[in-house]
Amino acid sequence: MQDTWESVACEIHEESGYLGGAIDAFVLAECCGLSIRPWPFPTACIDLTSGTIRISMARSPRSKQRLVAHEIGHWALRRAGVEDSEEAADYVALALLLPGCTVARDLAEVSSLDALLERHPNVSRRSLARRLVHLRAGSRLYFAASAPTDLTTSDHYLI
Numbered sequence: 518m519q520d521t522w523e524s525v526a527c528e529i530h531e532e533s534g535y536l537g538g539a540i541d542a543f544v545l546a547e548c549c550g551l552s553i554r555p556w557p558f559p560t561a562c563i564d565l566t567s568g569t570i571r572i573s574m575a576r577s578p579r580s581k582q583r584l585v586a587h588e589i590g591h592w593a594l595r596r597a598g599v600e601d602s603e604e605a606a607d608y609v610a611l612a613l614l615l616p617g618c619t620v621a622r623d624l625a626e627v628s629s630l631d632a633l634l635e636r637h638p639n640v641s642r643r644s645l646a647r648r649l650v651h652l653r654a655g656s657r658l659y660f661a662a663s664a665p666t667d668l669t670t671s672d673h674y675l676i
């Protein structure tokens with residue numbers, strides 16, 4: 518299933534003309550023809566008919582990025598004819614924010630989670646750790662990390 522979800526994210530990157538570097542979910546939504554509107558609730562949702570994502574503007578910048586990417590994930594899965602679920606949208610969201618090819622290139626150049634985070638300021642440490650697990654790239658970074666504190670204790674089990 519993960520290969521299918523990766524393909525769904527790849528398609529979005531290709532169609533949006535992504536050339537590498539950090540992703541901004543708000544820009545990505547615009548490239549997909551989706552609009553973003555504020556609403557008073559702490560969660561997010563997407564109206565697939567109008568292509569409108571609604572999110573709370575009170576959330577932190579990274580949280581908003583994750584929520585918008587998650588809603589793009591729902592949209593992209595349905596558009597691709599792939600079964601939509603919360604798990605699938607979460608996976609596609611991370612694949613959208615952290616494209617596999619870009620992360621692989623970054624990992625060849627950096628040796629700590631912090632350095633990787635600097636290259637992807639729109640994602641949290643936890644999201645980045647989860648994505649490294651998806652890509653099975655975490656162990657390389659873990660062993661190359663300059664200090665064990667590069668990963669929080671709660672992230673250890675993920676890597």
Ligand SMILES: [Zn+2]
Nearest residue numbers: 587591603606
């Ligand atoms: Zn959802």
